[in-house]
Amino acid sequence: MIERKAFEVATYGRQLGLITELLLDMAAQTPPRTRAGREARQRLQxxxxxxxxxxxEDAAAQVDMVEAGLRxxxxxxxxxxxxxxxxxxxxLAAPEAAP
Structure with missing residues (x-):
């Protein structure tokens, strides 16, 4: 129940994406000192x-599918x-609702 509610707030992918963005930003400000840390940062990037x-690629495929369907x-x-x-x-003319 709690996990489902948490997932409604942010998917696991979104949560990991935010963690990755923050970690890479922090690594840019204070680069890793060890070789292993630098290699891990490169792999994460x-x-x-x-x-x-x-x-x-997925977005482009979706656009292609919609266009083909409309045609x-x-x-x-x-x-x-x-x-x-x-x-x-x-x-499309209506104002976009906040997420």
Whole structure:
């Protein structure tokens, strides 16, 4: 129960992301003194960069899927496409709610 509520506040990935950002920021201000610490920092930076690359690829794939779906809908179901287009225009024009 507590774990579920905590997860609703921030996923494990978001929590780890914040910890990683903070740790790398701290390491930039006060670099590790040992070889092992420097190597760990480099590995963490590479991991962070790889995760960001994966997120960017996922976002691009999602955009491609939405675009393809809209093209299909427009070609095959024009009335539904026009209705969705109007709904999307309204949604995009509305002010964004705070997270």
């Amino acid at each position: 590479k991991i962070q960069a790889e995760i960001e690359r994966i997120k960017a 299909r809908l427009k070609a095959r179901h024009r009335p539904e496409y026009e209705a969705l287009r109007a709904r999307l225009q309204q949604a």
